[in-house]
Amino acid sequence: MSMPVLYDYWRSSASYRVRIALNLLGIPFETVPVNLLEKEQKAPQHLARNPQGLVPVLDIDGLRLTQSLAIIEYLDETRPGSGLLPPDPAERARVRALAQAIAADIHPVCNLGPVGHVMALTKGGDEVRVAWMQKFIGEGLAAFETLLDGPATGLFCHGDRPTIADLCLVPQLYNAHRWNSDVAALQRANAIAQRCAKLPAFEAAAPRT
Template sequence: MTCETILYDYWRSSASYRVRIALNLVGESYRSVPVDLVAKVHRASEHLARNPQGLVPVLDIDGQRFNQSLAIIEYLAETRPESGFLPNDAIGRQRVRALSYAIAMDIHPVCNLGVVAHVMEAAPDGEIARRAWMQKFIGEGLAAFERLLDHPATGAFCHGDTPTMADICLMPQVYNARRWEVDLSRCPRIVAIDAHCAEIDGFARAHPDRAKP
């Protein structure tokens, strides 16, 4: 019996965006079930039963249920080895993981919905505070990431000339940067890699504008 692949996600969630890209790149058909973060559906008992952290994405695949986007991507890398999400050599895998973590563990957490909502509540003008916060932390994070790309292993993509987990993490963060009008003039490598990714159907179909309910 074939188990249906179901992705519980939110269209603007960076972590969900990553998993949509990964599923598309491995050719995995899935059904999307929206979880509206703005309406706080992620805090409802139905979703908490899926993930006690109240986060997205949650992925039902291969008869199992998984959360945490990078763990999901690594699962796909292990079970669909043709994906190329992680290099074959240990040094390459370390570099791709380090690049991925720089975004998913350093930039993303301080810019997620819960953190920024708290910042807005504490500020006299929440919208001004949110924009300044996003521009500062996304801008500084991507500027550092640009320097990490100054490496012999960087090619058309973050590591070599085919997309890896690092590119899957980078593209949603560039989307966020543009949404919040972050100055990317200091990040020519990032802009070039984002352009290469945008030409690939699996990345393009995962874009929030196409995932919006």
């Protein structure tokens, strides 16, 4: 079977999550860049891969998969022992809730499309973009920090090995730093991200500036 192909953009936090997952599971893959700033995601070639005009898209196992969390859950379910989701239903629910607190609540409103539309409506410039990012990233991660306040949190978001929750947290903190969002007080989240950064799978997936 051919090598998996990941259609991604280097700064896309959704793509970043999938890169980490593939690295953690030791799955070699080919990268095909899709430049979001040049609107390549809206070109017919990419819309044929994903009608939503989004990244990532992963070709693997004879399938074409979209949506980062769905991709990661597929990898978890088809690669035994991955640990990206715990086996216990209650623990899985907690990990999914943590992941979705970022992927479903912070990430969508900070995507290029919504932010560009807000700037057009307000006729604002970069100051509007920055203020928007800081508000939603800052507030969302502050809530995430509170969600980590419990005995189920270990060295990582859930227990002592990375799960899908950590795969969402690290890219979102990258975005927080990119937009100068004040996240210094997030002691648990920052400590977890620092541990993740020491793991080769996370380091290799990080955006290169």
